[in-house]
Amino acid sequence: MAMPDFQTLMRPVLEFAAGAEERSMKETYPVLADQFQLSEEEREQLLPSGRVRLFRNRVAWAVTHLKKAGLLEPRRRGVYAITSQGKKVLVDAPERITLNYLMQFEAFREFRSQRSDNERSNATAETVEQPTPDLEDEGQTPEEALAKAWKEIQENLESEVVDQIKQVSPAFFEQLVVDVLVSMGYGGERLGAARAVGQSGDGGIDGIIDEDPLGLDVIYLQAKRWEGMVGRPEIQKFAGALQGRRAKKGVFITTSSFTREAREYASMIDNRIVLIDGYRLARLMIDHDVGVSPVERYVIKRLDTDYFVEE
Incomplete structure (x- = not known):
């Protein structure tokens, strides 16, 4: 039902x-x-x-x-x-x-x-008078209507962000990735947070970022602007690069998406590899205010019944 x-x-x-x-x-x-x-x-x-x-x-x-x-x-x-x-x-x-x-x-x-x-x-x-709607059409609660509108705005923004990051240069994209990770709390300060980003010939490693402000552990990065879907071979190459460095953690970020085989492979191996596609990257940018800025903010409040309790 x-x-x-x-x-x-x-x-x-x-x-x-x-x-x-x-x-x-x-x-x-x-x-x-x-x-x-x-x-x-x-x-x-x-x-x-x-x-x-x-x-x-x-x-x-x-x-x-x-x-x-x-x-x-x-x-x-x-x-x-x-x-x-x-x-x-x-x-x-x-x-x-x-x-x-x-x-x-x-x-x-x-x-x-x-x-x-x-x-x-x-x-x-300037408001144009609209006809009174049939109350039968009010199938949603106010919270649901607000949530639906928020979801539509969010999805449209995600699409815009994805389209934008696909147009930036490889160097800017690599910097964008670092900005997102730093805003999430990795790497400590922006200056010196990431190292060796964009250096080719490093066995599939594009960059290294500190997992914590003290640099007690590091995360290896692969950040690529991609046209087609990223397949299993690319993830295998990245996993091999991690093993060569005796590393346990890696993040593979792309502007496109991953094949089912790539995701299955990443979930089966010992190395912890997080796959972030274009839309997930866009959501992280929105959540952490990277490349976006607030326009309106609505606060929903509830009645505090405890306040009205008389002793």
Whole structure:
């Protein structure tokens, strides 16, 4: 069974609430997950932020909208109960309670009206008035919509970064690799962090970077701008160069990608070789602000219920 959206969850939440004087969010999550036969993987699935479980987020928003409609009421932190109005709704409500259905309740209409007024007050003079969307289309929670937009922006930026690094000179690419590794905490200071980068005829080694600021261990690098996919022979050559230096760790970075055989070989040998393709390199650059700069920053906050506890 597919993961239900938050509107599909509203009637099951209401039915579950009707089975006891009050319910906690903690007990609601597993009951509904069992009802929809979710796998363990689906129950643990996170939003792109990596901090909130997707299913729990949807259940929480289902509860929130039912409260706004007056069908549920809060009792205390993390605990809710069905109202008399909520019990009446269960008698004749459709199989799937939606936001459109909740619009019949004055409390919910006021809630939506307040939100619309806030959106209009924040609009600029140039904003074109758009028709009111069908609430049935709101299948995503606000966190999901934000996460989806963030993911699209991130993927577009990754593509732009990959296209850009494919156009730089070999020397600039080698410097870029060092900048990324230093920004990740390798090599200590930028000056002198890497050695022998770009020197040919060194048995497949393009550079050496300190693993820690004190230089107690080193990592050997292969940094190549590549047109086609990097195959197993290139990784074998790099592994041989590492063995020749009695080295255990290496990083092979390319602007392109690796074949399945190359990845399998790197995972089987004793030497620890990390393969970084163009898109992974782009993600590392974005994560560590190499070649990119912040434009906007949004901070999502939650209510601190502990603050409002009176002694």
